[in-house]
Amino acid sequence: LFFHDCFVRGCDGSVLLNTTNSKNSDTEREGPPNQNSLRGFEVVDEAKAAIEAACPDTVSCADIVAYAARDASYFLSDRKINIQMPGGRYDGRESFSNETDQLPGPFSNLTALQGSFAAKGLTSDEMVTLSGAHTIGRARCLFFSSRFSEMDSALAAKLRAQCGNDNNNVNQDDVTPDVLDKQYYQNVVDKKVLFTSDAVLNSTETITQVTENANMAGAWERKFEKAMETMGKIGVKTIGNQQGAEIRKVCWRVNS
Ligand code: HEM
The missing domain is CATH 1.10.520.10 (Peroxidase; domain 1)
Incomplete structure (x- = not known):
């Protein structure tokens, strides 16, 4: 919201x-x-x-x-x-x-994501940081069912079974669905994210940040605090x- x-x-x-x-x-x-x-x-x-x-x-x-x-x-x-x-x-x-x-939308590519955040005065780094919010909450199948073949195959099989209807909701983070944590970034690396807009953070330009957020304890949490303040x-x-x-x-x- x-x-x-x-x-x-x-x-x-x-x-x-x-x-x-x-x-x-x-x-x-x-x-x-x-x-x-x-x-x-x-x-x-x-x-x-x-x-x-x-x-x-x-x-x-x-x-x-x-x-x-x-x-x-x-x-x-x-x-x-x-x-x-x-x-x-x-x-x-x-x-x-x-x-x-x-x-931005779930089918946005990296340039579009960076552009929509820049239009609001937010950097690419802040865009990557704020995307980590997709470590909680749910999403409807219509936004990602075209990407099953690009996902981790076990996750894709599980999601296919849950996505009988386009409007069904699934967990955005299959690993720790209800915790706001840095798991999202490991999911980006492991191809366990739902949207194109999540998966493109694996690009050359943003992958360093993704792996830092995934691996350094507390780093993403501090960046998320600041980026939310800035967004506000x-x-x-x-x-x-x-x-x-x-x-x-x-x-x-x-x-x-
Ligand atoms: C980077 C661009 C972003 C895109 C393209 C995007 C797109 C989406 C989409 C398509 C959904 C699922 C909606 C549905 O199923 O009806 C979703 C869910 C969600 N998004 Fe994002 N989002 C983005 C960034 C963010 C940011 C910056 C935040 C917060 C800081 C955020 C927080 C959430 C949350 C919490 C949910 C789950 C909502 C729920 O369970 O009801 N998203 N997002």
Whole structure:
């Protein structure tokens, strides 16, 4: 959620909006990279309701998404990843489905990945570092079923059996599916990653980083903390009630 929020209109909670005042326009939630992919909106809504009850008009939805990413990283890494995530983001009032084309896709090649991250001020190194998030979570078969022949054969056989339907979900990291750890990089080397966008990190240009992340204890964790902090600064709105920014009362709609 945090990645998809920050890459479109900055980290401003625009990804959470179901509706805006720009009538007849689909929001980011309806954009191809988001629809049927993003989940957890109800968790953000619940957090927002609790915060509004305790301390109204103070914590933006954009900050809730950022803190949720921070806390999820902490717990999923067995408390090894501590992101120093600043707050103070304001929420945007616009969200357009067609702007989600700024997000890279699972079929992107290395040049496209580097280009989409560079467009947001992130380096190739940060792109490699942040891709390590694919050490947790699930993905739908339609995004990788064309690549079985390029994968480790045992993993491909297992995935084929799980992928009777294009919309079935499988673990992104077959080795340690629910831990935020550096296993992803070993998976890149072992051809045990799902997407083209993961597999291309095996390229000459990025393989040194991949093997360093895979082999040096703690190195990736420190880089991930920093890169998440940097991603959290993309296009941040800081002036409330100006430039179309506000603290939303409910995360899926703009204030009236
Ligand atoms: C490098 C470019 C990236 C591409 C092309 C990409 C693409 C994808 C795709 C296609 C899925 C599966 C969606 C579905 O099945 O509906 C996915 C899942 C996921 N991605 Fe990425 N992603 C990228 C970078 C990132 C970054 C930077 C992060 C976070 C820092 C991230 C975090 C996740 C997580 C946590 C999931 C699992 C979600 C779940 O289980 O619901 N990804 N990604």
